[in-house]
Amino acid sequence: MIESFARGSLALLWLATPVAAAPQTAPKTDLVLAIGGEPETGFDPLFGWGAYGHPLFQSTLLKRGPDLETQGDLATRWTLSEDRLTWRITIRTDAVFSDGTKLTARDVAFTYHKGRETAGALDLSVLERAEALDDETLEIRLKKPWITFTETFFTLGIVPAASYGADYARHPVGSGPYRLLSWRAGEQLIVERNPDYYGTKPAFGRVTFLFTGDDAGLAAARAGAVDMVSVPAPLADAVPEGFRALPVKTVDNRGLSLPFPPDEGRTAPDGGRIGSAVTSDPAIRHAINLGLDRQAVVDVALHGHGTPAFGPADGLPWAGEGDHAAFDLQAARGLLDEAGWVPGEGGVRARDGVRAAFPINYPAADATRQALAETVAELLRPLGIEATPKGSSWDAIERVMHAEPVIFGFGSHSPYQLYSIYASALGGVEYQNPTFYANAAVDGLFAKAQGAPSLEASYPSWREAAFDRRTGYGTKGDAAWAWLVNLDHVYFVDRCLDVGRPQIEPHGHGWPITASIASWTWTCD
Secondary structure: OOOOOOOOHHHHHHHOOOOOOOOOOOOOOEEEEEOOOOOOOOOOHHHOOOOOOOOOOOOOOEEEOOOOOEEEOOEEEEEEOOOOOEEEEEEOOOOEOOOOOEOOHHHHHHHHHHHHHOOOOOOOOOEEEEEEOOOOEEEEEEOOOOHHHHHHHHHOOOOOOOOOOOOOOOOOOOOOOEEEEEEEOOOEEEEEEOOOOOOOOOOOOEEEEEOOOHHHHHHHHHOOOOOEEEEOHHHOOOOOOOEEEEEEOEOOEEEEEOOOOOOOOOEOOOOOEOOOOOOOOHHHHHHHHHHOOHHHHHHHHOOOOEEEOOOOOOOOOOOOOOOOOOOOHHHHHHHHHHOOOEEOHHHOEEEOOEEOEEEEEEEOOOHHHHHHHHHHHHHHHHHOOEEEEEEEOHHHHHHHOOOOOEEEEEOOOOOHHHHHHHOHHHOOEOOEOOOOOOOHHHHHHHHHHHOOOOHHHHHHHHHHHHOOOOOOOOOOOOOOEEEEEEEOEEEEEEOOEEOOOOOOEOOOOOOHHHHHHHHOEEOOO
């Protein structure tokens, strides 16, 4: 998991240093960004770098445009065989690594094989082999039809077979728009334009990424020491002079997991208890989804900087059609009455000696998830459900997440996100399907989607999995989760910096805003 590190000392140093105010006589050629996202494992794509956004130093086979449309990057042509098992990919001939060596299909094959061997964040288990037929032609063979394998084409940065080694994460060599100049962990990263980049040459010759905390980043913007800073919801209205607020829509969602099976004493392979006597009841799950005023959650917990969420892929082509639950407190109460959950002491409902009560777990260091947990707990109170916010470490949450609700965050540009949350085969596999949700009809539609002839052709099956007019994972079916909000990613951007039209962004790890960095321009003379 890629996380940001808060270091305030750097910003204090800037504030102690006078900021020059000399007039600009030419467009600015260097940028300073404080947008978080320093990777714990360095800049190695085989360990997850670039999975959310773009790997910056490395090229990928494909890329996405502003509307998430597929565009070629290293790949100039790509086809899938009729049996859905073999990809034939043609590689461009003008790509060069930043050490001057030519990039060929052999480097791509090496990257895929090495990635399959690496015990990192990458799942290439469905890969049978990747073979370079010549310098320009790559063949990828899969063990089974798996259309979401294409996500690796967009996110897996290609590394050089000849020089890849143990120190690659600190000294990455790639064919992307920038190359690494220096990195001081926990402080800053400096990159420079790659003169051999085959694509549009970036307007900015050097970019410095500062790894600060939220408050220090905002202070740096006020001091004129940065050109862009990412800010959390509580700070998003304090726009410094000379900056504009850029709210970017996302599928960076937060949801309340609802353990699906009953509590029957089962344990997961990791030893955690499975199931809940409360959230296993469909009436409880549907009542929570109906009885939560999600707009109030956005207004209170996010200060209005987000949108209500009803699924893990809202607004994307594979989201369930009409997967929406209108706020109706009376209807929610009626569901609980009909199911025999009777108000008792303190207004908390109970049935057969089981109280409608549970903790809402969240990582204690995450102020946004804490606000969400506290807001949801208050909104559930009128339903007669006693929810208690509980902040702890991720290690502690892992021990209870199969049996107690958790505020989780997801958000991806791939429909594999649906599979990872709802596929019964992934119950309890790391953070995938933590609720042990299982529905044979949903699994069948997932299998149909994975066997589609193209990613676009798979979308109807993914959509149907939310609700096929009989069942599904969504609000009209099993109401398997209570999705809460999609966060806005808010950036304060210098008024002279034009970053174009950003994509709808995924989960906020990494630097999703930099996906289009090669096209950024400075508009002031």
